[in-house]
Amino acid sequence: MLIESFPAGPWQTNCYVLASQNGSECLIIDPGPGAIPQIKDTLAEYRLKPVAVLITHGHLDHTWSVFPVATGYEIPAIIHREDRFLLSHPLEGVSEQTKSAIPMLLDSADVFAEPSEVIEVSDSTQLEIAGMKFVVHHAPGHTAGSVLFDFGGRHVFTGDVLFAGAIGRTDLPGGSADAMNSSLLNVIMPLPDEAMVYPGHGPSSTMRIERATNPYLHRIAQGLKAT
Numbered sequence: 634m635l636i637e638s639f640p641a642g643p644w645q646t647n648c649y650v651l652a653s654q655n656g657s658e659c660l661i662i663d664p665g666p667g668a669i670p671q672i673k674d675t676l677a678e679y680r681l682k683p684v685a686v687l688i689t690h691g692h693l694d695h696t697w698s699v700f701p702v703a704t705g706y707e708i709p710a711i712i713h714r715e716d717r718f719l720l721s722h723p724l725e726g727v728s729e730q731t732k733s734a735i736p737m738l739l740d741s742a743d744v745f746a747e748p749s750e751v752i753e754v755s756d757s758t759q760l761e762i763a764g765m766k767f768v769v770h771h772a773p774g775h776t777a778g779s780v781l782f783d784f785g786g787r788h789v790f791t792g793d794v795l796f797a798g799a800i801g802r803t804d805l806p807g808g809s810a811d812a813m814n815s816s817l818l819n820v821i822m823p824l825p826d827e828a829m830v831y832p833g834h835g836p837s838s839t840m841r842i843e844r845a846t847n848p849y850l851h852r853i854a855q856g857l858k859a860t
Contacts, residue, residue, distance in 0.1 A: 634765070634788060635659075637675050642666030643738065644694035647833055651765065656680040658763035662782065662790055663833060664698035666738065675715040683746045684763050685705025685752075688712040689792025689833060690779040691719025692726050692805075693735075693745075703748035705856070706743060711760075713771060714753040716778025716807075721746050726776060726806050754780065781820065783828075789840075790831045795821050797830070797838040800849045803849065803860055808846035810860045819852045 635652040646665035650672065652658065659681040661672060675811075676683065683706045688701055690721065699720065703710045712720065719726045723745050724735070754760070756771035770781040775793045779801075782790040792817060793801035803810045826841035843850055849859035 634784065635679060636788065636831070637661060637679070639668075639671050640834075641668035641674075642694060642697065645834060646694045647831070647835075648672065648707060649831060650681065650683075651763070651784075651788075652679065653764040658682050658684045660685050660687055660763050660765070660850075661702060662816070663689055664702045665694050665696040666697040668698045668804050669705075670786065672698075684708055685750075686710045687782055687790075688716070689782065689790060690776040691716030691723070691796075692776060692793070693719075693723040693731070695833060696720060696723060696745075697743070700744045700746050700748050701742070701799070703750070707749075709750035709752050710748050711754055712750045713769070713778030713780050714755060715773070716776055717736045717747075717751060717753060719776075719778075720748075720751070724745075725752045754828060770820050772816035774803055774809055774816045776805075777809075777812075778807075778815070783824075786825045786828055788831065789824060789828045791821075791833070793833040795830060795843065795847075796832045797836050797843070798835060798847055799835075800847075801833075810858070813860055814853070814858050817850065817859050822850065822853060 642665045648668045649662040651660045758769040767784045828840045830838045
């Protein structure tokens with residue numbers, strides 16, 4: 634599998650471009666602020682054709698460029714139904730501090746709205762797109778509609794549920810510490826050791842490393858609450 638990534642915007646949100654091989658159809662995951670030029674460069678470099686945008690959750694730093702990417706390439710956006718409303722009402726998912734900063738970050742070309750085609754997913758949804766099969770795991774806690782995209786237990790895109798050495802915050806609107814603890818126990822911990830973890834921010838990791846070193850997963854493994 635071809636996996637290219639780059640951090641986008643002031644929050645350094647990881648945007649991913651996935652394809653089975655060079656010159657094939659591809660998926661774009663979490664296009665954040667200012668991601669479009671690098672997406673275009675990646676598509677050109679590997680001769681890729683985008684066919685869908687996958688969204689790990691509805692926070693603005695992950696959905697900022699969804700509308701222009703989906704509309705520009707005439708492709709659907711795929712998101713969990715619980716976070717769909719954030720596509721058109723992104724400020725409902727951010728802190729007051731972030732709300733005050735948004736006007737300084739806006740460009741005249743920025744549009745926060747649903748693209749013409751939105752596909753809702755739920756837990757255990759199985760999809761085959763661009764020649765790749767994957768499963769959606771609903772993992773609420775960071776947001777109500779946070780999901781993981783699991784490509785055969787080998788490549789797992791965890792959004793802001795699991796980071797290298799950390800987990801996502803639960804104090805934003807729609808967040809829940811109880812839901813996060815349940816997601817870590819029932820969704821994250823069962824992932825195989827060999828799974829590569831591709832988070833929404835920061836470096837990639839493996840479940841073997843996270844199980845051994847992530848203090849939040851240590852607490853879960855001991856029957857304690859992570860947060």
